[in-house]
Amino acid sequence: KQEVTQIPAALSVPEGENLVLNCSFTDSAIYNLQWFRQDPGKGLTSLLLIQSSQREQTSGRLNASLDKSSGRSTLYIAASQPGDSATYLCAVFNSNSGYALNFGKGTSLLVTP
Amino acid sequence: NAGVTQTPKFQVLKTGQSMTLQCAQDMNHEYMSWYRQDPGMGLRLIHYSVGAGITDQGEVPNGYNVSRSTTEDFPLRLLSAAPSQTSVYFCASSGPGQYGYTFGSGTRLTVV
Numbered sequence: 001k002q003e004v005t006q007i008p009a010a011l012s013v014p015e016g017e018n019l020v021l022n023c024s025f026t027d028s029a030i031y032n033l034q035w036f037r038q039d040p041g042k043g044l045t046s047l048l049l050i051q052s053s054q055r056e057q058t059s060g061r062l063n064a065s066l067d068k069s070s071g072r073s074t075l076y077i078a079a080s081q082p083g084d085s086a087t088y089l090c091a092v093f094n095s096n097s098g099y100a101l102n103f104g105k106g107t108s109l110l111v112t113p
Numbered sequence: 114n115a116g117v118t119q120t121p122k123f124q125v126l127k128t129g130q131s132m133t134l135q136c137a138q139d140m141n142h143e144y145m146s147w148y149r150q151d152p153g154m155g156l157r158l159i160h161y162s163v164g165a166g167i168t169d170q171g172e173v174p175n176g177y178n179v180s181r182s183t184t185e186d187f188p189l190r191l192l193s194a195a196p197s198q199t200s201v202y203f204c205a206s207s208g209p210g211q212y213g214y215t216f217g218s219g220t221r222l223t224v225v
Contacts, residue, residue: 036216042219043216043217044205044216046213089156093207099163100144101148103157105155
């Protein structure tokens with residue numbers, strides 16, 4: 001069974017800092033990996049999708065990397081802003097789990113002004 | 114393009130009642146799945162489907178039933194609601210290969 005772990009569970013940083021969120025998974029035979037953002041009481045917004053053949057994806061101030069062999073992904077947020085405060089979720093997509101997502105429990109990020 | 118539409122957004126049920134959470138997508142996606150989100154537990158897979166007529170159980174299927182008669186719709190049925198089913202439910206869909214998952218806005222269910 002695929003296990004997805006996110007570290008740290010919570011993070012508080014001052015505005016302007018660069019930060020890294022970590023995600024690890026136990027089964028490296030993934031199809032792709034997706035990072036989501038969730039604001040309190042809201043749904044999930046997709047941030048970045050990394051296919052298994054890719055090493056990284058970038059969108060604005062966000063950069064996600066994938067190392068399948070070690071079972072790790074990182075989400076890098078540059079020049080953090082208070083509007084980045086949210087929970088960030090990592091999810092992996094395995095063909096042997098019916099093409100459904102396995103989620104980590106998330107990292108709760110607070111960026112203070 | 115509406116994406117993934119879930120109804121209702123909020124629902125209160127009494128223990129023992131049944132109901133259906135609706136999920137529809139207009140992207141012609143093959144893969145659809147239902148998740149529940151509980152504090153401290155993260156998102157857990159309830160049921161999933163890889164195409165019309167094909168469904169299977171996820172991590173926490175007990176007390177829930179699904180069917181997939183069309184590509185667009187994937188309803189989730191609560192057979193006899195229990196307080197333990199109080200949660201936020203999300204439906205999601207994806208196409209094959211390079212597409213990621215798109216999520217609905219969720220249904221907040223309270224069972225009293």
